[in-house]
Amino acid sequence: MNRLYLIILFVVLNNWCYSQFSEGFHLETSVTGDFIKNLEGGINTENAYIGMEDLAITLNFEEMGILKGGSLFLHGLNTHGITPSTDIVGDLQVTSNIESGNYTGMYQYYYQQQIGNSKFLIGQHDLNSEFVGTEYGGTFINSSFGISPSISLNIPVSIYPMASLAFIYTYEKPYRFIYKIGVYDGDPGNPENNRYNLQPNISLTEGLLFISEIEFFRLINCLPENIKFGAYYHTNDFTNYNDTTITQKGNYGGYFVSDKVIWSGFNHPHSYLTAFLQGGLAPSKINQVNYYIGGGLHLNGMLPNRFQDALGIACAYANMSRAFRNLDKTIDKGELSIEFTYKIHVFEHYSVQPNLQYVINPGANSKLNNALVASMRFNIFLEN
Numbered sequence: 001m002n003r004l005y006l007i008i009l010f011v012v013l014n015n016w017c018y019s020q021f022s023e024g025f026h027l028e029t030s031v032t033g034d035f036i037k038n039l040e041g042g043i044n045t046e047n048a049y050i051g052m053e054d055l056a057i058t059l060n061f062e063e064m065g066i067l068k069g070g071s072l073f074l075h076g077l078n079t080h081g082i083t084p085s086t087d088i089v090g091d092l093q094v095t096s097n098i099e100s101g102n103y104t105g106m107y108q109y110y111y112q113q114q115i116g117n118s119k120f121l122i123g124q125h126d127l128n129s130e131f132v133g134t135e136y137g138g139t140f141i142n143s144s145f146g147i148s149p150s151i152s153l154n155i156p157v158s159i160y161p162m163a164s165l166a167f168i169y170t171y172e173k174p175y176r177f178i179y180k181i182g183v184y185d186g187d188p189g190n191p192e193n194n195r196y197n198l199q200p201n202i203s204l205t206e207g208l209l210f211i212s213e214i215e216f217f218r219l220i221n222c223l224p225e226n227i228k229f230g231a232y233y234h235t236n237d238f239t240n241y242n243d244t245t246i247t248q249k250g251n252y253g254g255y256f257v258s259d260k261v262i263w264s265g266f267n268h269p270h271s272y273l274t275a276f277l278q279g280g281l282a283p284s285k286i287n288q289v290n291y292y293i294g295g296g297l298h299l300n301g302m303l304p305n306r307f308q309d310a311l312g313i314a315c316a317y318a319n320m321s322r323a324f325r326n327l328d329k330t331i332d333k334g335e336l337s338i339e340f341t342y343k344i345h346v347f348e349h350y351s352v353q354p355n356l357q358y359v360i361n362p363g364a365n366s367k368l369n370n371a372l373v374a375s376m377r378f379n380i381f382l383e384n
Contacts, residue, residue, distance in 0.1 A: 023063045023064060023065075024059060024060040024061065024062070024063035024064035024065075024066075025057070025058075025059060025060075025064075025384070026057070026058040026059075026060065026383065026384065027055070027056070027057050027058075027383060027384045028055075028056045028057075028058075028381070028382070028383040029053075029054065029055045029056070029381075029382050029383075030053070030054055030379060030380060030381040030382070031051070031052075031053050031379070031380045032051065032052045032053075032098055032377065032378070032379045032380075033049065033050070033051040033052075033377065033378050033379075034049070034050050034051070034096050034098060034141070034375050034376070034377050035047070035048075035049050035375060035376045035377075036048045036049070036050065036084050036088070036095070036096065036373065036374075036375040037373070037374050037375070038084070038088045038089055038371055038372070038373050039372040039373070039374055040369070040370075040371065040372045041359070041362065041368065041369035041370045041371035041372060042088060042089040042090045042091070042359070042362050042368060042369070042371035042373075043087065043088055043089065043090040043362075043368065044088055045088075046087075046088050047088075048081060048082050048084045048087075048088060049081055050079070050080065050081030050082065050083075050084065050096060050098060050099055051079065051080050051081055051098070052077060052078070052079045052080075052098040052100075053077065053078045054075065054076065054077035054078070054107070055075070055076050055077075056073070056074070056075040057073070057074045057075075058071055058072070058073050058074075059071060059072040059073075069113055069114035069115060070111070070112070070113050070114075071111070071112050071113075072109075072110075072111050072112075073108060073109065073110055073111075073112065073123075074106075074108070074109050075106070075107045075108040075109065076105065076106050076107060077103075077104075077105070077107045077161065078103070078104045079098065079100045079101065079102065079103045079104075079161060080101075080102050081099075081101070081102070082101070083099055083100075083101050084096060084099060084373075085099060089359060089362055089371050089373055090362040090363045090365060090368050090371070091335060091337065091359045091362040091363055091371065092149065092153060092289075092318060092335050092362075092363050092364060093142060093143060093144040093149055093316055093318055093335060093337050093359075094142070094143035094144075095141070095142055095143075095337070095357050095359070095373050095375070096141055096142075096143070096375065097141050097142065097143045097145075097146055097160070098141075098160075099143075100160065100161040103161050105161075106124070107124075107126065107160070107161065107163055108123070108124050108125055108126055108129075108163050109123050109124050110122060110123025110124060110125050110166075111123055117171055117172050117173065117174075118169065118170065118171050119168075119169070119170040119171075119172070120167075120168070120169055120170075121166070121167070121168040121169075121170075122166070122167050122168075123165065123166070124163050124164065124165055124166070125158065125163055125164075125165075125166040125168065125182075125184075126158060126159055126160060126163045127147075127157055127158045127159055127163075127166070127182065127184060127209075127211065128146055128147045128159045128160070130168060130170075130180060130182065130213075131180065131182065131211055131213050131230060132146075132147055132148055132151065132213075132228075132230060132255060132257065133146060133147075133257070134257045134259055134276045134278055135226070135259045135276070136259050136274040136275070136276040136296075136298040137259075137276045137278065137294075137296065137298075137314065139298050139310050139312045139341065139343060140296065140312055140314050140339050140341055141339070141341065141353070141355055141375070141377060142314070142316055142337050142339050142357060144278075144292070144294055144316035144318065144337065145278070145294060145296070145314060145316060145339075146159075147159050148255050148278060148279075148280035148292050148294075149280075149289050149292050149316075149318040150253055150255065150280030150281065150282045150287070150289045150290070150291060150292040150318070151232065151253065151255070151280060151282075153288050153289045153318070154251065154253070154282055154287040154288055154289055155209065155232075155234045155236075155238075155251050156186060156187040156188065156206070156209075156234075156236075157184075157188070157209065158184045158185070158188045158209070159188075162188040162189060162190060163188055164184050164185035164186075164187070164188035164189070165184070165185045166182055166183060166184040166185070167182065167183050168180060168181070168182040168183075169181050169182075175217055176216070176217060177214060177215060177216050177217065178214070178215040179212075179213075179214045179215075180212065180213045180214075180215075181210075181211070181212045181213075182210070182211045182212075183208055183209070183210055184208065184209040184210075184211070185206065185208065185209075186206040186207030186208050186209055186234060186235065186236050187206040187207070187236075205236075206236060207234055207235035207236030207237075208234070208235050209232060209233075209234045209235075210232060210233045210234075210235075211230065211231070211232040211233075212230060212231055212232075213228055213229070213230035214228070214229055214230075215227070215228045216228075220260075223260070223261040223262070223263075223264060224260075224261050225258065225259070225260040225261070226257075226258070226259045226260075227256070227257070227258050228255075228256060228257040228258075229254070229255075229256050230254065230255050230256070230257075231252070231253070231254045231255075232252060232253060232254075233250060233251070233252045234250065234251045234252070235249075235250055236250075236251070237249055238250070238251045238286045238287075239286065240285055240286055240323075241284075241285055241286065241287075241321065241323035241324050241326070241327060242285045242323050242326075244327070248285075248286050251282070251283070251286055251287065252282070252283070253280060253281055253282035253283070253287070254280070254281050255278070255279060255280040255281070256277075256278070256279050256280075257276070257277070257278050258275075258276060258277045258278075259274065259275075259276050260274060260275050260276070261273070261274050262274060262275055262297075265301075270300060270301040270307030270308070271300065271301035271302065271307065272299075272300050272301070273297065273298070273299050273300075274297070274298045274299075274300070275295065275296070275297050275298070276295055276296060276298070276314075277294075277295040278292070278293070278294040278295060279291070279292065279293050279294075280292040282321075284321035284322055284323050284324075285321070285323045286323075287321055287324070288320065288321065288324045289318045289319060289320060289321065290319060290320075290321035290322075291319045292316070292317065292318050292319070293316075293317050294314065294315060294316035294317065295314065295315065296312055296313055296314025296315065296339070297312060297313055297314070298310060298311075298312045299311045299312065306344075306345075308345040309342070309343060309344050309345060310341075310342070310343040311341070311342050311343075312339075312340070312341050312342075312343075313338075313339070313340050313341075314338075314339050315336065315337065315338050315339075316336070316337045316339075317334055317335070317336045317337075318334055318335050318364075319333065319334040320332065320333060320334055320335075320364045330365060330366050330367055331364050331365070331366070332361045332364040332365065332366050333361075333364070334361065334364055335359065335360065335361050335362060335363065335364045336359070336360040336361065337357055337358070337359050337360075338357065338358045338359075338360075339355065339356070339357045340355070340356045340357075341353060341354070341355045341356075342354055342355075349380060349381050349382055350378070350379070350380050350381075351378070351379050351381075352376065352377065352378050352379075353376070353377040353378075353379070354374075354375075354376055355374070355375045355376070355377060356372070356373070356374050356375075357371075357372075357373045357375075358370065358371070358372055358373075359371040359372075359373065
């Protein structure tokens, strides 16, 4: 019933805003669902359905004739279902990137101002939408192909489904490089103590997260490649796994991302083969995951007249630090996830995506057998 109310609210709000602002008002809404079955291994071989509905509104003040370069972004979401990685598969890297349990609330709300080559952003913001992300890894549904587990499993970070307040500065030299630096509240909290994510709680005891990234663009034989290098520092106290009775001030790490077009059908620009590579490093003694490596291949438009379809294979490996493994002899060295996926655009705004993942050492737990997880995702996407 709550989801019905949300859909009605979305429609009413869309119609009202569009009637008031025929220019400068942009609305995007989507419904995403995953039917998941663990075929073998893991915790058990149960099945599950999880879903997400979200609504994003952008008010472009320049198009409205109010303020040049200014815009306001509002993003709410509703998620539902169990948590398959926790309850069924037992994996660390999370086989579905929409998994979050039952939650309804504001996800992001921020103001953005463009001035020349510079851009300023302030508000509640998902770090992964500006930092760490890979363009071609976005086809896959394992969470590690979005945010590196060397970050998400080690420090509190502003990502789906709970974002925190942030300030971001971006400088772009077109076709050459983009530099970004951000400061985030050190702990986005959880839905239990901030039910609708409308009560930002900035506390110096939670620390701050500083992150910086530079992205370079280049052409190799007329084919584009993007390379990102980034580093972060969290100011809070963290447990020292070599001696759990003491803590260490601050946590830090680095990462890189590469997106490269390997082949492109110049007569058919929607047909291309790409590769992506990710990596992350973090100090062993204060982190669960001390390094991560992932990558894959993405083939777009391989069939005649199916230019939007995408086929992909990718792997993600999270290595457990030696200091963390010494705490429990049942902890394995690492977890490896291998994903096969095929995204099929059925209609203009509708897609289905069969997906198969093989998880070796789920949860880096020696007591769990390797898991084979099959899923079917559907997505309905609308925008004005």
